[in-house]
Each structure stands twice: as C-alpha cells, then as structure tokens.
Amino acid sequence: MARPRIDPVVWQPDRAPHRARQGSGGRPMPPVRLRTLSGQGPEDVAVDSRGRVYTGLADGRIVLVTDDHTETVAETGGRPLGVEVQRDGRLVVCDAVRGLLRVDPITGRLETLVAAGTPVDGAPLRLCNNAAVATDGTIFFSDSSQRFTLAHWKADLLEHSGTGRLLRRDPDGRTGVVRDGLHFANGVALAADESFVVVAETGAYRLIRIWLAGPRAGGVDRLADNLPGFPDNLSRGTDGLLWIALGSPRNTLLDLLSPRHPALRRAVWALPERLQPKPADTAWVQALDVDGRLVHDLQTRVPGFSMVTGVREHRGRVWLGSLHGTAVATFDVPAAD
Structure with missing residues (x-):
C-alpha cells in the first residue's frame, strides 16, 4: 500500500515529564493474566452489567470473551475499534471502515447509525474510533483524522495537522460536531453525572x-496535559475513575523533530517500516479522578502483550485491549495510596 504524503506542521511540544523515561510507576502493576483470542487486534474492551467481556477483532468480528474461548456475536465487515455497552445491553461499535454502528449481541443484528463518509457539518466521517454513551442514548464519538485512515495512523502523529473531531449523535439521529481541530481525536468518556465529556488528543499528549x-x-479546558505517553482509549470505571490506555511512552525523536523543519518528519x-x-x-494504564488527579499509574512488561489501546475497569478488575495483540x-485493581 502506497503511503500518503504528509505535510508536517511545526509545533513545540512541552518538555516530556520525567515519568516518560521510566519503565514503571511508583508501584508495580499487579499480576497480569492473558486470555488468548481466536483472532488479532482486540483494540478495545467493553464489559456489560453481568460482567461479560466484548471486543472487536481485525477481521471484523465482535466477540464475547469467556474463560476458555471466544464466541463470535456479530461481524461488521470492517475494522471495529471502540466498543461501548448501552443500557439495554446492545453494543455501540466504532468501526474504522464502516462508521458508527450498533450491534445486538444476542441476535447479531447490525445497525448503521452514522455511515463512514457521511458528512457531519460539511466534513465526512472518516476514522470513527471511540465513543461514550449517555443515559438518554446520546453518543459522543471521535473522528480521529480527516487526513488519514487507520492503516496510516502514524502519519497523523507525524503531520500534527489537527483535523480530528469529537462528534455527537442525538437519540433522534441528528449528528453534529462538538469540537474540532483535535490532534488525532481518540478515547472518549463521560463524567458520572454527565456534566462533561473528555476526549483524548493522542498527538498532543492531553485530555480535553x-x-x-x-x-x-x-x-x-484540559483535564490532563503533557502526559508522559500517547493516550488512546478512555473509559469511566465502576470505581468512578477515568481510566486511560497509554499506548506507548512519548517518543524522544518525534518530540525533537516537531519544532524543526517539516522536511525532517517527511524523511x-x-x-522503511x-x-x-x-x-x-x-x-x-493510568486512572484519574474527576479533577484530573492521578490515582493509579500502572506499567510493566507483559510477555506476549503490549501497546495498550483499550482499558476498562469493572468491579475491581481491569481489562486491557491492544491494537496489534492476540x-x-x-488484572485486579490495587488499593490506592
């Protein structure tokens, strides 16, 4: 696949915090257990009220993850990323190819809520990534880039042109832009009282x-700024905290080249890959309280698992997904300090 051209924008990132150069937080991550899947790329994880775990795979399947196997509940025909559970048990799926979908995990019925390519305030939905569902059915979801598809997500980080958006689909089907100009809009989460919505800007190391x-x-405003890593999906846990998947620590080379001539990032x-x-x-992963204070900072090396792109806390247990994993x-949540 030919790579698209990038037109890098010069910008000056804040100096990376010391934490970006460390391999772990102040306390170790608890023991991590893996559940191997019958497919690749469980980018996000969702847990319903009964504790059932769902994820989407690179081959388009939405699967239920059990102790000893994976059960396919639907197929999108695209590339599912973010997965959320509605109050009625149906799943809202952000599909990088198909758009914003709704899936009934019992019947497998698939409904298109906002098709990829649909104009939203004049610009097409291009890279539907992550969502949060309000109690009235309103869906807030990210459109990561107007420039690049999922296959070229690195290009958006290198270019830093800020074409990502946070969108909103109302229960009556109307869709609009909540916020534009975002640097690879990614994870989305609502406050417990739904007084605010948070969106991760992966390319700017912050949460808006x-x-x-x-x-x-x-x-x-900014709930968290100058993060030590690249924030990916977000979720609000049953513990009330905002959980952040950090796909990787900050990249020293990228921070060094960002304020310099664009030709360097084009090079x-x-x-070669x-x-x-x-x-x-x-x-x-990290977890913040409603005021942006750090509550958990958990990092480790896990043989056979890396690049956390999805995180979900449910009743004291944290589930992790990975864009490239199998x-x-x-792990179980440690007691907070």
Missing part, C-alpha cells in the same frame, strides 16, 4: 474536557 451542563456548560515517514519509530514493549489482558 468539554462541559455539557452546569455553570461551566459550553466551556472547554522519517519515508523510511522497520526503521520508523515504534511503540515500546510495555503495558501501561489476547486481552486482565
């Missing part, structure tokens, strides 16, 4: 908070 209700409604993009910067061999991982 958009206020939906209360005295600050309509305002925007990096032209290198084996010579380009790669995610580190690590599994890393298993989902799980």
